Amino acid sequence: MLVTGNDILVPARAGRYGVPSFNTNNMEITQAIIHTAERLRSPVMVQMSEGAIKYGGQDLANIVKDIAGRATIPVALHLDHGSSYESALKAIKMGFTSVMIDASHHPFEENVRETRRVVEAAHAMGISVEAELGRLGGIEEHIVVDEKDAFLTDPEEAVQFIEQTGTDYLAIAIGTSHGAYKGKGRPYIDHARIEKIAQLTTIPLVAHGSSGVPAEIVGRFRASGGEIGDAAGIADEDLQRATGHGIAKVNVDTDLRLASTVAIREVLQQNPKEFDPRKVFGPARDLMGQIVEHKLRVLGSVGKA
Numbered sequence: 131m132l133v134t135g136n137d138i139l140v141p142a143r144a145g146r147y148g149v150p151s152f153n154t155n156n157m158e159i160t161q162a163i164i165h166t167a168e169r170l171r172s173p174v175m176v177q178m179s180e181g182a183i184k185y186g187g188q189d190l191a192n193i194v195k196d197i198a199g200r201a202t203i204p205v206a207l208h209l210d211h212g213s214s215y216e217s218a219l220k221a222i223k224m225g226f227t228s229v230m231i232d233a234s235h236h237p238f239e240e241n242v243r244e245t246r247r248v249v250e251a252a253h254a255m256g257i258s259v260e261a262e263l264g265r266l267g268g269i270e271e272h273i274v275v276d277e278k279d280a281f282l283t284d285p286e287e288a289v290q291f292i293e294q295t296g297t298d299y300l301a302i303a304i305g306t307s308h309g310a311y312k313g314k315g316r317p318y319i320d321h322a323r324i325e326k327i328a329q330l331t332t333i334p335l336v337a338h339g340s341s342g343v344p345a346e347i348v349g350r351f352r353a354s355g356g357e358i359g360d361a362a363g364i365a366d367e368d369l370q371r372a373t374g375h376g377i378a379k380v381n382v383d384t385d386l387r388l389a390s391t392v393a394i395r396e397v398l399q400q401n402p403k404e405f406d407p408r409k410v411f412g413p414a415r416d417l418m419g420q421i422v423e424h425k426l427r428v429l430g431s432v433g434k435a
């Protein structure tokens with residue numbers, strides 16, 4: 131059933147498990163996410179970026195809402211990285227049940243103002259809100275302290291921000307970053323910072339940039355003709371530790387992008403005569419389902435629905 135982000139994330143924080151929020155751009159990705167979560171009796175969030183809305187529009191949103199609505203597990207449709215008040219309201223009009231307003235690149239006061247505007251409007255319509263404080267960016271362990279503090283989330287500021295905005299959940303900068311190249315080798319996750327923020331707050335916390343970029347998938351990507359540098363993602367143990375301390379929503383996009391592309395490359399390379407799209411997109415759906423299953427197990431949401 132289609133529910134709000136709070137319906138999924140408040141129990142997750144209380145239960146000290148994480149729920150993945152996967153980006154979608156088409157039917158097969160959406161099916162891999164929701165059907166796998168249903169099979170494992172796990173809540174799940176499906177998110178669309180503004181780019182996905184540009185690419186698939188109401189057609190794609192309706193596919194997500196229809197599959198979610200018929201599923202026997204709780205599913206939220208979330209706007210990922212909403213860049214403005216208008217964008218957030220447009221998503222709500224499209225039927226999204228959770229929206230992010232990402233004003234983290236603005237100074238604190240402006241981030242508060244932007245976020246509060248969205249919170250007031252979204253709450254009036256029963257929709258949950260995600261905001262962000264601190265700026266995502268990989269950190270290397272050699273970074274000197276003040277530089278690190280420059281963009282990782284300050285625990286005291288997080289308390290103020292939550293009080294002044296009323297946001298339902300908060301994305302915090304803790305060392306993760308978007309994409310396949312999260313920093314040289316395994317990203318350094320500032321667990322002390324997560325634990326401090328978790329002690330001072332009660333709302334669900336969000337980790338962006340949480341693809342694991344599994345070496346096996348990267349190897350298959352190269353072997354099937356793909357070109358990729360020394361990609362690396364967040365370690366499963368880091369995710370598991372973080373979900374024990376307030377992290378309830380875990381954003382994953384790159385892992386599904388890599389898996390779908392690997393499957394498609396392998397099919398086309400191994401079957402040059404193939405031109406039935408079902409024989410190309412079907413295996414992509416299957417491999418993405420394996421990635422979804424792994425993440426659900428790592429985050430501990432299996433059986434929670």
Ligand SMILES: O=C(COP(=O)(O)O)NO
Pocket residue numbers: 153210211307308309310337338339340341342381382383384385
């Ligand atoms: O944070 C993400 C996705 O991060 P990844 O690139 O690590 O999948 N989306 O908002």
Ligand code: NA
Pocket residue numbers: 177209210211230260381
């Ligand atoms: Na988001």
Ligand SMILES: [Zn+2]
Pocket residue numbers: 211308338339381
């Ligand atoms: Zn993100």
